Amino acid sequence: MHEAYVAISIIWLFLFLYAIGGAIDFGAGFWAMYYYERKDTTAANFANLYLSPSWEVTNVFLVLFVVALAGFFPGAAFALGSLMIVPVSLVLILLTIRSAFMVYSYSVQKYTKLLRYISGITGLLIPALMLTVLPIIIGGFIEIVGNRHYILFDKVLTSPTVYAHIGFGLSSQLFLSSLFLSDYAREANSNKTYEEYRGKAIMFGPIMLSFAVAATLTLMPEAMWMVENMARQWELFALSMFAFSIGYSALFWPSKKVRIGQPRVAVILIIVQYALASFAYGWAHMPYIVYPELTIFEGLTNLAMYQSLLWGYIVMMAILIPLFIWFWRLFLKDKRYITSEK
Amino acid sequence: MDNVILARTLFGSSLAFHIIFATLGVGLTFMILIAELVRLFTKDEDYAILAKRWTKGVAILLGVAIPSGTIVGVMMSLTFPGFIEVVGQVIALPFAIEIFAFFVEAVFLSIYIYAANRLSSTMRIISVFFVALGATASAVLITNVQSWMNTPRGFDMIDGQITNVQPWQAVLNPAFSYTAVHVVSSAYLTTAFVVISVGAYRLLRGNLSAREVSYYRKGLMLALIIGAATAIWTGSTGHKAAVGLHHYVPVKLAAAEGLFETQSHAPLAIMGTPDPEANRVVGGIEIPGMLSWLATGSTDGVVIGLNEFPREDWPPLFVHTLFNVMVGIGTLLVALSVGALLWRFIFKKNPYPNWLLLALVPSGAFALIGMETGWIFACIGRQPWTIMNIQRTADAATASGNLGFIFVLFISLYLLLLVLTALVMRFYFQRNPLNNEFQMTTSV
Ligand code: HDD
Ligand code: HEM
Numbered sequence A: 001m002h003e004a005y006v007a008i009s010i011i012w013l014f015l016f017l018y019a020i021g022g023a024i025d026f027g028a029g030f031w032a033m034y035y036y037e038r039k040d041t042t043a044a045n046f047a048n049l050y051l052s053p054s055w056e057v058t059n060v061f062l063v064l065f066v067v068a069l070a071g072f073f074p075g076a077a078f079a080l081g082s083l084m085i086v087p088v089s090l091v092l093i094l095l096t097i098r099s100a101f102m103v104y105s106y107s108v109q110k111y112t113k114l115l116r117y118i119s120g121i122t123g124l125l126i127p128a129l130m131l132t133v134l135p136i137i138i139g140g141f142i143e144i145v146g147n148r149h150y151i152l153f154d155k156v157l158t159s160p161t162v163y164a165h166i167g168f169g170l171s172s173q174l175f176l177s178s179l180f181l182s183d184y185a186r187e188a189n190s191n192k193t194y195e196e197y198r199g200k201a202i203m204f205g206p207i208m209l210s211f212a213v214a215a216t217l218t219l220m221p222e223a224m225w226m227v228e229n230m231a232r233q234w235e236l237f238a239l240s241m242f243a244f245s246i247g248y249s250a251l252f253w254p255s256k257k258v259r260i261g262q263p264r265v266a267v268i269l270i271i272v273q274y275a276l277a278s279f280a281y282g283w284a285h286m287p288y289i290v291y292p293e294l295t296i297f298e299g300l301t302n303l304a305m306y307q308s309l310l311w312g313y314i315v316m317m318a319i320l321i322p323l324f325i326w327f328w329r330l331f332l333k334d335k336r337y338i339t340s341e342k
Numbered sequence B: 001m002d003n004v005i006l007a008r009t010l011f012g013s014s015l016a017f018h019i020i021f022a023t024l025g026v027g028l029t030f031m032i033l034i035a036e037l038v039r040l041f042t043k044d045e046d047y048a049i050l051a052k053r054w055t056k057g058v059a060i061l062l063g064v065a066i067p068s069g070t071i072v073g074v075m076m077s078l079t080f081p082g083f084i085e086v087v088g089q090v091i092a093l094p095f096a097i098e099i100f101a102f103f104v105e106a107v108f109l110s111i112y113i114y115a116a117n118r119l120s121s122t123m124r125i126i127s128v129f130f131v132a133l134g135a136t137a138s139a140v141l142i143t144n145v146q147s148w149m150n151t152p153r154g155f156d157m158i159d160g161q162i163t164n165v166q167p168w169q170a171v172l173n174p175a176f177s178y179t180a181v182h183v184v185s186s187a188y189l190t191t192a193f194v195v196i197s198v199g200a201y202r203l204l205r206g207n208l209s210a211r212e213v214s215y216y217r218k219g220l221m222l223a224l225i226i227g228a229a230t231a232i233w234t235g236s237t238g239h240k241a242a243v244g245l246h247h248y249v250p251v252k253l254a255a256a257e258g259l260f261e262t263q264s265h266a267p268l269a270i271m272g273t274p275d276p277e278a279n280r281v282v283g284g285i286e287i288p289g290m291l292s293w294l295a296t297g298s299t300d301g302v303v304i305g306l307n308e309f310p311r312e313d314w315p316p317l318f319v320h321t322l323f324n325v326m327v328g329i330g331t332l333l334v335a336l337s338v339g340a341l342l343w344r345f346i347f348k349k350n351p352y353p354n355w356l357l358l359a360l361v362p363s364g365a366f367a368l369i370g371m372e373t374g375w376i377f378a379c380i381g382r383q384p385w386t387i388m389n390i391q392r393t394a395d396a397a398t399a400s401g402n403l404g405f406i407f408v409l410f411i412s413l414y415l416l417l418l419v420l421t422a423l424v425m426r427f428y429f430q431r432n433p434l435n436n437e438f439q440m441t442t443s444v
């Protein structure tokens, strides 16, 4: 395989990890706000129990993705940098407000409510805004004058596909986070909270799926090449749909531990669904980073750097994975922790 | 303003903001480790309370340090894409390894904060050790890139093309060894003095129970010892950095000292303004031969002056002031902390008289100013180059428009967060007074 493909697969992997982690993180932040004043359920507590130890680790995955992209594909920096400066700056500002206010809300009891609303809502907007980058880099929204790239904002703001992507971002995080938290609540034997989040997951699953389809269909006028490439990947998309159907149905399977549903199976299969779909999407994107300007071959770094980075990441992951497993046990499995805040 | 200036100001101010929180994060985790160790040996619960309250401080600081770090990390690609194009080809390794340090720090910090009660006391100390290690390592690794920008190695530049890349040779560039220790020592120093400030202020304000006074004195004492040690250490690493400049980046040393003519017996100029017409520093104090002695170890050593370099390669001459401020503060802090310690051991009866506390109160602010001027000196003293003798800043900057609007957004955000974080800290520590903690530890 060409080095560029190895490198872009690593980038895909990092992006995928952050997409799942980030969606759960921002979604959980939203639920912590949504259930904040509800006295009848511990749903907000569960969201916080998950968030407090994990948000920093999740954020590092974002940095991992950015740094790996700049390291493996320095040739992409100029185009992406000048193109993305406005949307990415907005994301960064929201991200900063969100994290800072979330930490403030843990420290200043008197204003917890206000602070949590601010962090919940800014957090909710982040994945939505991040997803608008996708249609922008596959064409139709960029103008190149000399060697300067411009985003055609008026075109972006009036394009249905951009809104479909935003909807997909919003529904994805709400779906993934409620699904994940339902499993977390089941792990802690908190049946009421489990039911609460299960209900939300059942609601947002089909909404997410419709937005995914809508986002693809509305791409046609903007980036037909992409839609054609995606059609060529139909097997993967079909598999992904299949994983979704089984995973979603697992929420209705009988169970010994809870009234109904197998949330762990659902979580795993839905992650498989996202993996398949995003891989197929990424594959259809190849070989372009920014269409039609920049391909992965032009962006790739030199061989020496490529090899040191590759080894660096392999060694790093080998050391970190046991650490993550320990972390997982301490905060997602240990009954003393997950039943502590009731 | 033109685009390049805007890009520089935007990026520079983002860094200046990030490092306040990052430096304190690096220093505080180190001090928590020390407090935990002292407690292990003395069995004095006050040190556990110190560690606990500092940990809360770290948790609040990191709420801003992490997203602001994410900002600078991403913004570097946005505002200086030309620089990233070179970084990605030559010096991408420290950035990649830094992620590793971030993960280690973030994971162990969560473990230390949220799982402490489920860990044995050895495991707890091991966790906080890794937190401190991760934080310090991230400072060292980011400094690695910065040192490489001063002394770029590990590649050949042929007709504007980068070839023959040797990533590890780039990492082991000559400026790395002396810059890294100086950054680490100054981060520890800055935090120790911020803690000294808070402690001195508390004791000075009075209205404390005997138990509280004893607690604050212990904290102040611990911070003073760390402060004195790191202040001396920072002076010596700073001296090594200056000697390093003499060898590898002579134009920067010349600008820092306002030295125009290459000469032996070069004088050390303190304050004053470098004047290119007069070819010397006017209005300052000159110590004959001192610069030669500091840079080469002997008063007849030759130090290179600015006139050896073409005018368009000179850094702005005001870096002389930045450099003087940093060095002046370094000297002042050594005097303050060593003096306070001596006083403490000579006059045991009244260990901290009010005038001494009053003198200690502003030391934290001084340390922060020293840290900021040091960095700004390091970055502006490299101008007009982003990568010394390889890439000009103007060629590295983004061509994108819209920067003005973004700049206003970010600056407002930084101001807001500076104020809010200070308020949150105050609010938290007022709402959770020491007495609560005393009761908790006695009832356990
Ligand atoms: C409170 C912080 C602090 C204090 C008291 C000092 N420094 Fe410093 N200095 C820094 C904080 C700092 C820094 C922020 O950490 C810098 C900026 C870039 C770097 O590598 O470290 C730095 C850079 C820096 C450089 C430039 C290195 C380069 O550009 O490559 C020199 C020559 C010195 N320092 C020398 C000194 C001397 C002789 C001091 C005498 C006491 C001193 N510093 C005190
Ligand atoms: C962390 C503390 C730092 C501060 C406060 C700081 C400050 C600044 C300032 C004020 C500028 C603008 C220079 C000018 O306009 O003349 C600047 C530029 C820059 N700095 Fe630093 N800097 C810091 C550390 C670093 C580090 C660690 C790196 C490398 C990874 C770095 C890379 C750059 C780059 C790429 C520029 C833009 C190009 C240039 O002006 O040379 N800085 N910095």
Ligand code: HEM
Pocket (backbone or CB within 6 Å): A056, A059, A060, A063, B015, B018, B019, B022, B023, B025, B026, B062, B065, B066, B067, B068, B069, B070, B071, B072, B073, B074, B076, B102, B103, B105, B106, B135, B138, B139, B142, B183, B187
């Ligand atoms: C004096 C210089 C600096 C020091 C001491 C420093 C230290 C730190 C520390 C301690 C953190 C928190 C790490 C964590 O808990 O995860 C942090 C975050 C970060 N820093 Fe800095 N930093 C410095 C300058 C820079 C510069 C110049 C950049 C980028 C070019 C940078 C990029 C980042 C990033 C991307 C993060 C966020 C990591 C995360 O998401 O956890 N830092 N920094």
